[in-house]
Amino acid sequence: MEALLRCTRIFTAWYRCPSDSQRDHNVMSQVRVRFAPSPTGFLHIGGVRTALFNWLFARQQQGAFILRIEDTDQSRSTDESIQAILEGMKWVGLDWDEGPYRQTERMDLYRAHAMTLLETGHAYWCVCTAEELEARRKDAEAKGLSPRYDGRCRQRGITHPTETAALRFKAPQDGQIVVDDLIKGTITFDNSAVDDLIILRSNGYPTYNFSVVVDDALMHITHVVRGDDHLTNTPRQIPIFEALGFPVPQFGHLPMILGSDKARLSKRHGATSIMAYKDMGYLPEAMVNYLVRLGWSHGDQELFTRQELIDKFSWKSVQSSAAVFNPDKLLWINAEYIKTSPPSSVAKALVPLLEQAGLKQQVEAVSEEWLAQLVVLVKERAKTLVDMVEWVRPYFGQVAQFEEEAAKKFLTPAIAPVLQKLLTRFEAFPSFSKQVWEESFKKLVEEEGIKMGQLAQPVRVALTGRTASPGLFEVMEVLGRERTLFRLRQGIEHASIG
RNA sequence: GUCCCCAUCGUCUAGCCUGGCCUAGGACAUUGCCCUUUCAAGGCAGUAACACGGGUUCAAAUCCCGUUGGGGACACCA
Numbered sequence: 001m002e003a004l005l006r007c008t009r010i011f012t013a014w015y016r017c018p019s020d021s022q023r024d025h026n027v028m029s030q031v032r033v034r035f036a037p038s039p040t041g042f043l044h045i046g047g048v049r050t051a052l053f054n055w056l057f058a059r060q061q062q063g064a065f066i067l068r069i070e071d072t073d074q075s076r077s078t079d080e081s082i083q084a085i086l087e088g089m090k091w092v093g094l095d096w097d098e099g100p101y102r103q104t105e106r107m108d109l110y111r112a113h114a115m116t117l118l119e120t121g122h123a124y125w126c127v128c129t130a131e132e133l134e135a136r137r138k139d140a141e142a143k144g145l146s147p148r149y150d151g152r153c154r155q156r157g158i159t160h161p162t163e164t165a166a167l168r169f170k171a172p173q174d175g176q177i178v179v180d181d182l183i184k185g186t187i188t189f190d191n192s193a194v195d196d197l198i199i200l201r202s203n204g205y206p207t208y209n210f211s212v213v214v215d216d217a218l219m220h221i222t223h224v225v226r227g228d229d230h231l232t233n234t235p236r237q238i239p240i241f242e243a244l245g246f247p248v249p250q251f252g253h254l255p256m257i258l259g260s261d262k263a264r265l266s267k268r269h270g271a272t273s274i275m276a277y278k279d280m281g282y283l284p285e286a287m288v289n290y291l292v293r294l295g296w297s298h299g300d301q302e303l304f305t306r307q308e309l310i311d312k313f314s315w316k317s318v319q320s321s322a323a324v325f326n327p328d329k330l331l332w333i334n335a336e337y338i339k340t341s342p343p344s345s346v347a348k349a350l351v352p353l354l355e356q357a358g359l360k361q362q363v364e365a366v367s368e369e370w371l372a373q374l375v376v377l378v379k380e381r382a383k384t385l386v387d388m389v390e391w392v393r394p395y396f397g398q399v400a401q402f403e404e405e406a407a408k409k410f411l412t413p414a415i416a417p418v419l420q421k422l423l424t425r426f427e428a429f430p431s432f433s434k435q436v437w438e439e440s441f442k443k444l445v446e447e448e449g450i451k452m453g454q455l456a457q458p459v460r461v462a463l464t465g466r467t468a469s470p471g472l473f474e475v476m477e478v479l480g481r482e483r484t485l486f487r488l489r490q491g492i493e494h495a496s497i498g
Numbered sequence: 499g500u501c502c503c504c505a506u507c508g509u510c511u512a513g514c515c516u517g518g519c520c521u522a523g524g525a526c527a528u529u530g531c532c533c534u535u536u537c538a539a540g541g542c543a544g545u546a547a548c549a550c551g552g553g554u555u556c557a558a559a560u561c562c563c564g565u566u567g568g569g570g571a572c573a574c575c576a
Contacts, residue, residue, distance in 0.1 A: 456535030
């Protein structure tokens with residue numbers, strides 16, 4: 001069964017299925033969803049969230065998740081954008097079962113279906129030019145009217161189109177379209193509000209509203225789940241499915257993501273590209289967790305593993321209202337993932353950032369195990385991997401880089417003799433032991449009649465160069481005996497000079 | 499302008515469908531305290547919301563209508 005489901009997921013592998021009847025049954029009942037971005041820029045977080053909901057549903061239903069690139073606007077689509085989309089999808093771990101299909105590779109399909117509509121009387125040629133249309137639209141708007149196409153070519157019955165003619169769909173003019181939306185519930189549209197939309201441009205390219213329908217139908221999409229901004233496209237698309245004789249899929253419209261000013265999220269709200277979050281040191285799992293929770297919930301639970309997400313996901317618990325993107329909460333979730341993810345995997349994600357920060361050689365000189373140990377040392381403190389780079393920096397290399405202020409305040413001639421005593425005691429121990437060294441440290445503090453902090457801070461600065469760090473003895477453990485002693489000497493030297 | 503969607507703490511949300519258990523729960527942020535060798539983390543406590551107005555009902559955050567507010571769509575863009 002498992003193998004069968006897997007194989008029906010992939011079109012090209014159909015022939016491997018054991019039995020045709022079984023296969024047909026599976027295809028008929030199988031959930032098939034898609035993510036269909038247009039390659040006109042980077043992959044933004046709103047798109048990722050849409051993809052995520054589709055992906056979750058597909059995985060839960062053991063259905064197929066299809067990636068389709070909607071690039072019929074040849075003037076705005078770029079190959080770089082396609083690469084950016086694929087890169088982003090891979091980073092957040094949204095694997096697709098089919099595709100990526102590109103609409104520009106399917107032109108014949110759209111044209112053929114457009115011709116079918118023409119032949120069946122569901123479409124007609126329109127010779128109004130773009131300029132005329134634009135002028136009429138402006139005119140209508142100025143008069144406070146709806147800027148819709150007036151349908152003047154509808155009755156012309158043009159059979160021999162000019163070079164510049166476009167093909168329009170003959171939309172139903174009366175009655176209603178009722179959409180039973182997975183998320184919003186029942187929505188009713190009057191057909192009188194819908195005009196005859198162009199399905200084939202004068203350059204022969206299909207328009208969005210037509211190519212989506214053809215593709216969704218031909219790809220046997222069962223659930224069309226997309227952004228809220230497509231809601232009003234739905235009553236325009238349903239009649240096309242019907243005119244073409246295709247079954248109408250189920251629709252679901254996800255609420256938008258808003259910026260802090262409640263306006264649609266855009267560049268001016270800061271980073272919206274998913275890859276920007278990678279660069280800022282976010283973990284993909286944290287992004288996924290945050291994005292899903294933005295608009296979906298499961299009781300009071302905040303943190304979910306990916307499997308939990310798949311198991312617990314439901315359209316019923318998807319919010320119907322828009323949500324404001326909250327960077328603070330995302331940061332918190334990221335910190336949670338940094339704290340709870342396996343240190344070795346965090347370390348792995350950290351390496352590229354370390355290299356970018358100019359620590360390439362130092363990183364190459366250490367083991368993966370030590371790096372993981374380093375992650376454990378600082379994971380409670382770092383909210384992002386970028387943060388972590390700074391937290392971790394003092395532990396590379398032989399010498400400590402003293403922060404000027406810190407050294408000035410704590411590495412003073414007054415403390416130098418005490419540090420010297422500590423060093424002498426530590427040197428007497430043949431190997432490092434957290435308990436033993438800490439005990440020895442506390443004993444010295446007691447003997448000197450000073451407070452912990454009076455010795456701890458100078459030692460901290462000596463070892464790390466800074467006034468803030470993880471626990472001293474954890475630091476020593478990561479540094480190792482030799483480097484600890486070396487840096488202590490270095491600190492004493494600095495303190496003696498004052 | 500027309501059409502569509504939406505409306506619980508500052509933010510994400512539970513509760514709404516199937517009215518009473520809600521003197522509205524959780525989380526982020528924020529404030530205070532505790533812990534403490536620093537910085538974090540952690541623990542405890544606090545501030546803070548049913549947009550408004552009408553109904554329906556013994557009873558409404560929950561159902562209905564309206565108002566207001568926000569968002570989206572009205573392209574030979576997707």
